[in-house]
Amino acid sequence: MKTNVIQLEAHDDVISIKDKMAWQSCQRMILVWPKKGRILHNELELVLLNREANSLGSELALVTHHPVISEWALDSNVPLFASISAAERSAWKADTKGSIANKVPKGVDANKAIRAQLPRQASSKPETPLTKGLALVISLGALIALLVVLLPHAEITYFPVTSLQEVEIRIKASEVFSGINPSGGIPAKAVFIDVNGEKAMPSTGKVSIPTTKAVGEVIFTNLTFSDVTLPTGTLLLAGDQTLTSFSLTEAVVVPAGVIDSAAGKVEALITGTEGNLAANSVWTLPGGMYALVSVSNPEKFSGGGGVETPSPSAEDYALLERQLLEDLMIQGLASLQAEKVEGLVYIEPSLTLEKILLSEQVNKIDEPADEAILRLNVRLKIFGYQQSDLNAIADLVLTSNQPQGFVPVKDSITLNRVGDFRVDDFGQAAWTMKASRLLVPEWNMEQASANLAGMKVNQAQSLFSNIFAQRSPAVIESWFSKWPWMPFLSTNISFASGDVQ
Numbered sequence: 001m002k003t004n005v006i007q008l009e010a011h012d013d014v015i016s017i018k019d020k021m022a023w024q025s026c027q028r029m030i031l032v033w034p035k036k037g038r039i040l041h042n043e044l045e046l047v048l049l050n051r052e053a054n055s056l057g058s059e060l061a062l063v064t065h066h067p068v069i070s071e072w073a074l075d076s077n078v079p080l081f082a083s084i085s086a087a088e089r090s091a092w093k094a095d096t097k098g099s100i101a102n103k104v105p106k107g108v109d110a111n112k113a114i115r116a117q118l119p120r121q122a123s124s125k126p127e128t129p130l131t132k133g134l135a136l137v138i139s140l141g142a143l144i145a146l147l148v149v150l151l152p153h154a155e156i157t158y159f160p161v162t163s164l165q166e167v168e169i170r171i172k173a174s175e176v177f178s179g180i181n182p183s184g185g186i187p188a189k190a191v192f193i194d195v196n197g198e199k200a201m202p203s204t205g206k207v208s209i210p211t212t213k214a215v216g217e218v219i220f221t222n223l224t225f226s227d228v229t230l231p232t233g234t235l236l237l238a239g240d241q242t243l244t245s246f247s248l249t250e251a252v253v254v255p256a257g258v259i260d261s262a263a264g265k266v267e268a269l270i271t272g273t274e275g276n277l278a279a280n281s282v283w284t285l286p287g288g289m290y291a292l293v294s295v296s297n298p299e300k301f302s303g304g305g306g307v308e309t310p311s312p313s314a315e316d317y318a319l320l321e322r323q324l325l326e327d328l329m330i331q332g333l334a335s336l337q338a339e340k341v342e343g344l345v346y347i348e349p350s351l352t353l354e355k356i357l358l359s360e361q362v363n364k365i366d367e368p369a370d371e372a373i374l375r376l377n378v379r380l381k382i383f384g385y386q387q388s389d390l391n392a393i394a395d396l397v398l399t400s401n402q403p404q405g406f407v408p409v410k411d412s413i414t415l416n417r418v419g420d421f422r423v424d425d426f427g428q429a430a431w432t433m434k435a436s437r438l439l440v441p442e443w444n445m446e447q448a449s450a451n452l453a454g455m456k457v458n459q460a461q462s463l464f465s466n467i468f469a470q471r472s473p474a475v476i477e478s479w480f481s482k483w484p485w486m487p488f489l490s491t492n493i494s495f496a497s498g499d500v501q
Helices: 014-023 043-055 067-075 084-089 099-103 107-117 129-150 314-338 387-400 445-452 457-465
Strands: 003-007 028-032 059-063 154-160 163-174 185-187 189-202 205-212 215-222 228-230 235-238 244-248 252-254 261-268 293-296 305-311 344-361 371-386 406-408 414-423 429-441 470-478 493-497
Touching: 003 014, 003 084, 014 043, 028 084, 043 059, 043 067, 059 067, 059 084, 154 457, 163 387, 185 371, 185 387, 189 314, 189 344, 215 228, 215 252, 252 261, 314 344, 314 371, 344 387, 344 414, 344 429, 371 387, 387 414, 387 429, 445 457, 445 493, 457 470
Parallel strands: 003 028, 028 059, 154 493, 163 185
Antiparallel strands: 154 470, 163 429, 189 371, 205 305, 215 261, 215 293, 228 252, 235 244, 244 261, 344 371, 406 429, 414 429
């Protein structure tokens, strides 16, 4: 007869067991219980497994030594075996009265029945009132002794003699350092910030605004043997490097003959002093006119002028840039301090201009304006260091120079900068720092409490004053003011340092 042996795991439950039973159905199924793990939570789950086996046309048997599972199996008429081989050899019949049933107690009532069958042992000697009273006195005495040992506690306030330890350390902060070193080097971190601002000042430059045109008289000389007529508005150009345009204000007829000439009135095309030509200026005739006539001005031109008005100069904007950069440096430093990362200390003299992102001259140079207005958007750079790095170097140097037999009163160290920061062209900062802390004589607190345990208070005070140097006697406060002894347990003795001077 084919038998399917299913080894259960500690993480199995009713659903996973049903899945395993359905994988390979046969006439007989053996569920082998693991040594550890709670697979079934109640007898009903075992009944459900038995029904599942019946629905698959199989018989179900268990191999387990678990007392609770065994009891459920017996109650549910599920065959129970001690081993797999026994299950394969034996007939599958519910063993409700056999050896297994007799070995496994069924429920609380069965346990009570077994306990009732145990023989009772009577006391060999009856208790007398004296015995009971003596036992009570001994118990009370033991309780009192236990309270005397456990309850008392004391606090000793001591006032040690202190000494000041001071050292001066040369500190150098740089980006090239990756960590602290005993020689005083600490890593520096670059921090950037963008700030912008605007500044104005009265214009110191002057510029002339053209208002009138220059006028003058020119002489036309005929270069041909026929009359030359020049109409009104004829364009004439004067000047050597910079040409100024003029036009005839009235028509001119130059008589025939190479020595004949005629005068004509001209006016500058644009306003301003540019048209005030000097006498005998160089003239240029456009088109083919240069082959017909020549032009000269025996007299200088006049009449061209303008109004003088303030205008920004290059010097104005150079001064504004210096002043505005100073303001932005102050503004940037204030912003950095307001948004400072906890533990980061900025080296203020290392603040420099990293880059000008935007520079705008609102009123252009040599253009009429009462004010020069400059807008700047810049990026600033500053170096900082971690305060913890400075504390670590100070602790390292102080500890290496600490006198033997002394320990610090507290973990805190007082740091003061001596002089100013000195920053080189590479952004490396150097300064001198003074580190100091208070020291007290070193002593063993646990050994002292062990020596003082169980002593009288006045004797303990005398003994404690000889352990290390103290500027005033220690104060012992007991749990009860009239209690003459120190606690018997050393763990009930605590110490507190008084005011440190």
